[in-house]
Amino acid sequence: MDISIVIPVYNEEASVEPLYRQIVDALAPFEYKYEIILVDDGSSDNTFNNASELARKDSRLKVVKLKRNYGQTIGLHSGFQITQGRIVITMDGDLQNDPLDIETMVKKIDDGFDIVLGWRYDRKDSLISRKIPSKIANWLISRVTGIPVKDNGCAIRAYRGEVVKKFPMYSEMHRLMPVITALSGARFAQIKVKHHPRQFGKSKYGLSRIYKVLIDMVALKIIFSFFHLPLYGFGIFAIFFGILSLAVFAIGVVNAILFPGHSLVTTMGSSLLLASLSMFLVFMGLISEMVYKTGDIKIEKLLKNKK
Amino acid sequence: MNKKIDVSVIITVSKKQNRNNVETIYNTYKSVLEKSKLSHEFIYVTNADSGDLLTSLQALQQVNEDIKIVKLARWFGDATALNIGYDESSGRLILTLPAFQQVKVDEVFRIINTFVDTDMIIASRKRVKDNFLQRFQTKIFHYIVKVMLGMYYHDLGCKVRLFKREILDHIHLYGDQIRFLPLLADKYGFRVKELEVEQYQSDAAHTFYSAKHYAERFVDLISIFFLIKFTKKPLRFFGVPGFIIFSIGSLLGLILFYQRMFMDTPLADRPIVLVSILLIVFGIQLFAIGLVAEIIIFTHSKDTQEYIVEKVIGGEREEVEKVHLPPIEQEV
Numbered sequence: 001m002d003i004s005i006v007i008p009v010y011n012e013e014a015s016v017e018p019l020y021r022q023i024v025d026a027l028a029p030f031e032y033k034y035e036i037i038l039v040d041d042g043s044s045d046n047t048f049n050n051a052s053e054l055a056r057k058d059s060r061l062k063v064v065k066l067k068r069n070y071g072q073t074i075g076l077h078s079g080f081q082i083t084q085g086r087i088v089i090t091m092d093g094d095l096q097n098d099p100l101d102i103e104t105m106v107k108k109i110d111d112g113f114d115i116v117l118g119w120r121y122d123r124k125d126s127l128i129s130r131k132i133p134s135k136i137a138n139w140l141i142s143r144v145t146g147i148p149v150k151d152n153g154c155a156i157r158a159y160r161g162e163v164v165k166k167f168p169m170y171s172e173m174h175r176l177m178p179v180i181t182a183l184s185g186a187r188f189a190q191i192k193v194k195h196h197p198r199q200f201g202k203s204k205y206g207l208s209r210i211y212k213v214l215i216d217m218v219a220l221k222i223i224f225s226f227f228h229l230p231l232y233g234f235g236i237f238a239i240f241f242g243i244l245s246l247a248v249f250a251i252g253v254v255n256a257i258l259f260p261g262h263s264l265v266t267t268m269g270s271s272l273l274l275a276s277l278s279m280f281l282v283f284m285g286l287i288s289e290m291v292y293k294t295g296d297i298k299i300e301k302l303l304k305n306k307k
Numbered sequence: 308m309n310k311k312i313d314v315s316v317i318i319t320v321s322k323k324q325n326r327n328n329v330e331t332i333y334n335t336y337k338s339v340l341e342k343s344k345l346s347h348e349f350i351y352v353t354n355a356d357s358g359d360l361l362t363s364l365q366a367l368q369q370v371n372e373d374i375k376i377v378k379l380a381r382w383f384g385d386a387t388a389l390n391i392g393y394d395e396s397s398g399r400l401i402l403t404l405p406a407f408q409q410v411k412v413d414e415v416f417r418i419i420n421t422f423v424d425t426d427m428i429i430a431s432r433k434r435v436k437d438n439f440l441q442r443f444q445t446k447i448f449h450y451i452v453k454v455m456l457g458m459y460y461h462d463l464g465c466k467v468r469l470f471k472r473e474i475l476d477h478i479h480l481y482g483d484q485i486r487f488l489p490l491l492a493d494k495y496g497f498r499v500k501e502l503e504v505e506q507y508q509s510d511a512a513h514t515f516y517s518a519k520h521y522a523e524r525f526v527d528l529i530s531i532f533f534l535i536k537f538t539k540k541p542l543r544f545f546g547v548p549g550f551i552i553f554s555i556g557s558l559l560g561l562i563l564f565y566q567r568m569f570m571d572t573p574l575a576d577r578p579i580v581l582v583s584i585l586l587i588v589f590g591i592q593l594f595a596i597g598l599v600a601e602i603i604i605f606t607h608s609k610d611t612q613e614y615i616v617e618k619v620i621g622g623e624r625e626e627v628e629k630v631h632l633p634p635i636e637q638e639v
Contacts, residue, residue: 064618
């Protein structure tokens with residue numbers, strides 16, 4: 001199998017068939033062996049019936065039905081679990097991505113990149129509610145993580161097959177997939193992709209996602225920059241507060257000698273508080289170390305199979 | 308074991324909850340299941356080591372071969388007992404029943420009959436036998452559950468529940484958290500229905516509990532709250548309050564620093580300095596705990612899948628039905 005195309009859909013009954021046709025037509029001129037995996041993320045309309053109707057006629061199409069609506073991250077994740085392709089493509093189910101871009105992305109992966117990201121340079125969405133927030137988020141993400149991804153929200157992406165199965169997917173992580181993979185050393189390329197205005201239905205993702213993405217990003221950044229060696233990460237802060245505690249203690253002692261009779265409560269109290277924080281951080285570091293050792297995702301091993 | 312059983316009835320009974328009328332109860336429940344014409348088995352999970360309970364169970368077992376008794380060395384709570392019973396069971400559906408009667412017998416039959424197009428049915432008793440205070444404490448408890456978890460159920464204390472085996476494949480509760488099973492099932496995406504039933508005459512037997520009991524319920528509630536709301540995003544849960552507290556502490560610290568430097572107010576004997584530092588320390592601690600939790604989720608996210616694939620269709624394989632259809636076909 002060359003290509004697995006994973007598409008989470010939620011209440012897209014009208015888009016399913018045209019989407020399928022577009023993909024089949026787009027890939028027809030090439031000789032790739034491919035599969036299309038539609039993940040029905042608990043739709044309440046006819047999405048699943050329409051999709052399984054198509055799947056009966058074409059064995060390249062697989063439909064995964066989830067018990068209820070769990071969101072895009074889990075939709076993608078459950079699709080990834082059954083992919084067989086050497087290359088995994090993800091895209092949106094709302095026809096805004098163009099399957100004609102798949103070919104270019106596959107070529108890029110074959111050139112040796114781990115991930116190829118789409119960049120909607122000419123985005124067909126409303127300015128205020130979609131484009132501006134997304135611009136801000138992209139800017140922040142690239143500032144914080146140092147990874148210059150131009151369009152974190154673009155759904156059309158290509159991954160080397162083994163990458164997607166290894167990465168942790170929870171919360172809103174699918175948006176940060178490029179950042180996670182890049183932080184762990186993946187080579188990524190960005191290509192301009194076409195973007196079409198929405199034809200059917202309406203958009204399902206609101207503004208609140210940006211706040212979530214930002215917190216997830218802070219977490220990731222911290223985990224990746226210090227905490228793949230958790231004791232080391234916490235230890236630095238523990239040492240900092242330990243020194244601070246000693247410094248405050250010293251000030252207290254000096255004060256007591258120079259101005260006898262003055263109250264020592266604040267200096268000594270502060271010093272003790274800081275010392276306890278320092279100890280607390282050491283213990284947290286030890287616990288994290290334990291957790292990390294027993295966990296099955298190790299950042300340094302994520303891309304081990306790389307050629 | 309070979310032939311597929313429709314319903315496994317699991318009854319968990321600890322030494323302390325010892326009831327004397329095991330036999331009567333068994334016979335009543337059995338008559339219901341026979342009426343429904345579903346194949347069934349009874350599994351008693353108990354820690355009784357001697358005395359009436361075990362003797363009467365063993366006596367029953369001699370006469371009826373559909374009883375299995377699982378004897379535990381210690382009591383770890385109803386949820387743990389249910390998990391053990393579940394390991395021993397083979398039914399497509401699981402019916403949990405109390406070792407005493409909470410609802411009228413016919414209602415159990417009605418529950419079995421209404422089990423269509425759903426994954427779990429829980430009984431909700433019409434509180435006719437309870438007095439005002441009992442109803443009040445029930446209301447309060449369920450109201451707290453609603454405020455914390457956003458899901459309103461009327462009777463989480465009722466043990467009469469019928470559900471698909473699948474639910475326990477995915478959800479592992481322990482200790483006394485059994486009452487929260489419907490909430491978790493709902494969170495995982497199972498369809499949970501409540502069915503209002505008639506209360507049994509003498510159900511109001513146990514009324515008020517010890518303070519320890521209430522404290523334990525509260526702790527259970529908090530752990531479930533965390534499990535349902537924040538297992539996947541601990542840094543949002545701990546980090547944001549941590550950051551806010553840290554900011555307040557820092558701001559206070561800056562103000563004090565300003566006063567000390569430019570207004571010549573001595574700080575040495577002002578407790579407010581300690582408050583400021585305490586807030587900073589507390590904020591950092593919260594954030595650190597959130598971070599540790601985040602590392603746990605990050606490195607273990609493969610073990611904590613909280614979604615359920617209902618079906619996979621297409622490809623080379625046959626159509627895979629992962630969900631068993633309800634077994635009710637009989638005429639009433």
